[in-house]
Amino acid sequence: MNKLMIIGAVSSGKSTLTKALLKKSLDAVKTQALNYEDWIIDTPGEYLENPLFYKNIIATSFEATHIIYLQDATRTLSNFPPFFATGISKLPIGVITKCDADIADITRATTLLQEAIGQAPIVVTSAIENIGVEHIRRLVQCQTINEMKAYVEQAKDPHLFF
Ligand SMILES: Nc1nc2c(ncn2[C@@H]2O[C@H](COP(=O)(O)OP(=O)(O)O)[C@@H](O)[C@H]2O)c(=O)[nH]1
Numbered sequence: 774m775n776k777l778m779i780i781g782a783v784s785s786g787k788s789t790l791t792k793a794l795l796k797k798s799l800d801a802v803k804t805q806a807l808n809y810e811d812w813i814i815d816t817p818g819e820y821l822e823n824p825l826f827y828k829n830i831i832a833t834s835f836e837a838t839h840i841i842y843l844q845d846a847t848r849t850l851s852n853f854p855p856f857f858a859t860g861i862s863k864l865p866i867g868v869i870t871k872c873d874a875d876i877a878d879i880t881r882a883t884t885l886l887q888e889a890i891g892q893a894p895i896v897v898t899s900a901i902e903n904i905g906v907e908h909i910r911r912l913v914q915c916q917t918i919n920e921m922k923a924y925v926e927q928a929k930d931p932h933l934f935f
């Protein structure tokens with residue numbers, strides 16, 4: 774079974790997305806440690822805030838087939854160093870969260886994500902309005918970057934691009 778690891782800043786929506794993907798209604802508790810839920814590994818946002826923790830991200834990534842790099846659409850800054858994903862040899866998926874929010878800026882979030890992950894599928898999501906969540910489930914079933922690209926192209930959805 775493919776496994777998905779989710780990384781992103783504190784409060785960017787990792788745990789909420791995890792619940793939406795699993796169709797669960799767990800309480801939104803702050804993730805203090807790695808949280809293994811079925812086929813998903815939810816990580817603490819602190820992993821991204823201090824470069825000393827990057828080795829934890831790399832070590833945990835060996836357990837995953839896919840990595841979500843999450844960007845909060847309401848945030849003006851990226852928490853990823855440039856080209857972060859190129860150091861991790863797992864299938865990348867860029868995810869923009871909170872597209873439903875009044876102050877969401879999808880264009881800005883897309884630029885920030887592309888600087889971090891390069892060529893990869895990007896899904897625009899709202900866990901609250903259930904936008905984009907099914908695309909993530911489908912992308913995690915793909916085994917190669919080309920398979921993900923083919924899925925994106927056939928979906929013809931403005932919330933999903935490459
Ligand atoms: N408007 C909106 N808020 C969201 C969405 N996803 C998460 N949030 C809110 O963002 C905050 C942080 O979410 P959480 O999942 O705990 O973030 P985490 O720290 O990355 O795990 C919470 O108040 C959520 O209700 C979304 O899709 N839309």
Ligand SMILES: [Mg+2]
Binds near residue numbers: 789802
């Ligand atoms: Mg969390």
